[in-house]
Amino acid sequence: MKRSKFVSATAAVGGAALLLAACGNGDSDAGGGVPDDPEEVSGSITVWTYPLATVDSLGWWEPHVDAFNEQYPDVEVEVVMQAFQNREEALVTAIAGNNAPDVVYFNPDFIPQYAEEDLLLPLDDLRDDWDTAFIDSSLQAMTWDDTLYGAPLLMQIMTTYCNTEVMDEAGVETCPTTWDEFRDVAPQFQDAGYYASEYSGTSTLNHTYYKFLWQAGGEVLNEDLTAAAFNSPEGLEALEFIKEMVDEGWVPDEPLSVSATFEQSQAGQGNVGYIMGANLGEHRTTIDSDNMDVVAPMTNVEQVASGSVGAWSIFNTTDSPEAAQAFVHFLSDQEFIEEFIADSGFLPPREDVDTDEIFADDPQTAEGAQYLDTVRSGVMHPQAREIIDTIRPHIQSVLLEGTEPQDALDAAEQEVNDLLERAG
Secondary structure, eight states: OOOOEEEEOOOOOOOOOOOOGGGOOSOTTOOOOOOSOGGGOOEEEEEEEOOBTTBOSHHHHHHHHHHHHHHOTTEEEEEEEOOSTTHHHHHHHHHHTTOOOSEEEEOTTHHHHHHHTTOBOOOTTTOSOHHHHBOHHHHHTTEETTEEOOEEEEEEEOEEEEEHHHHHHHTOOSOOOBHHHHHHHHHHHHHTTOBSOOOOSSSOGGGTHHHHHHHTTOOSBOTTSSSBOOSSHHHHHHHHHHHHHHHTTOSOSHHHHOOOOGGGSTTTTTOBSEEEEEOHHHHTTTSOGGGEEEEOOOBSSSBOEEEEEEEEEEBTTOSOHHHHHHHHHHHTSHHHHHHHHHHHOOBOSBTTSOHHHHTTTOHHHHHHHTTGGGEEOOOOSTTHHHHHHHHHHHHHHHHHHOOOHHHHHHHHHHHHHHHHHHHO
C-alpha cells in the first residue's frame, strides 16, 4: 500500500486575475461512476481542504485516508491543509501553473465560475443514492446548468430563535414564524423596551434581502439567468417589509450601516426578541441557551432559511480521475459524513445521518437540522458576488437615504441587466 502524504500549506499569494478560460482544457467527459473493482483504481491525487470548524488538522484526516486505502490500496492520497485567506488567488495560481489539486473543498459560489470555464468533472453518475439519501437543497446548491459538480459534505443553517427572557417581559406568548405574526408581536417587544429583530445592511444579501425575496416567492434572476427578476411584486414586497421594520423602529439603526461583533450588538446584549437567522455557536457565547427557543424559519409565501453547503469537487485536469472519484465517493458515504459531522459540529447533507443521536446533548442544533430542506445558499451564477455588490447600495439607499423602494429596484435592475449583458 502506498503511503498517504499529508502536507500543511498556507496559501499566501498576490491578487491573481481570474483568467480561468485559458486554463479550461480538462477532460469534461471523464465524469462517471467508480469502477466496481477497487483493484482497477490506481493513481495519485492531491486534495485541498481547509480548517472546517474543529476539523482543522492533518492528524484528523490520517485515519480516514488509511480507511480509504484499505479499500483502494493502489491510490496515493496527499491531503493539503490550505488557508481560507486568499483562497481564490491560491486556486487561480495553481490552475495557471498547471498544478491544480485533483479534489477541492468548495462552497456554492465557486461552482458556477469554475464549471462555466469547463474545469470541473460532472458528478451526477458518481453515486446512485443522490436522490434518495441526500437533502435536495444540498444538491441544488452544487448544481450548475442541470449538472451536479459538488458532492455535499456539510450544511449550515442560520437558525431562527426567540429570546424567551425578552418574550416573557414583553408578554409575547408565541415566537413568530410568519411575516404577519412578526408584525403582530413586534410592537409588544418595542413597548417593553426591546427591539423586535435585527437587519444587517453590511451582510451578504444571501442572508438579508434575498432571504425575504425568496420568502415572498420571488427570484433574483430569471429562469435562464439572463436578466434580473427581483424587480417584481415579490421583490417590492420584500423590500417594503424590510423598510417597515426600519421605519417602525423594530430593528436597531446601527447594523444598517455598521458591522460590529456579536457581543457588541443589541442581540448579543440580550435586547432583541426575535432572531431571524443566527449562527448558534456564536450567539450562545453571550446568550444563555436556556433562553433560546429555536423555531421554524420565517414564512411568507415560501418558508426559506439562509445557510450554506460545503462539498467536494474534482478538477477535470486530474491525471487520475477514477482515483479522485473513488475518494470523493468515500467522502460522501454515510459513515464518513457521520464521523465528520460528529467531530466538526456542522449539519449533514445526508438524510440518513441521525442528527438527534449526534446532537443528543444539543437539542437546539438538532431542532434546527429539521429545516435543512428550506436552506437556500445564494444565486448560482458566475457573477453572483458582483450582482450582490450591484444591488446592495440600492437597498441601502432605501433604508438610509429614504429612496422609494420601487425607484431603488428600478435602478438596481438596470445595473444588474447591464452587468449580465456585458458578461454575455
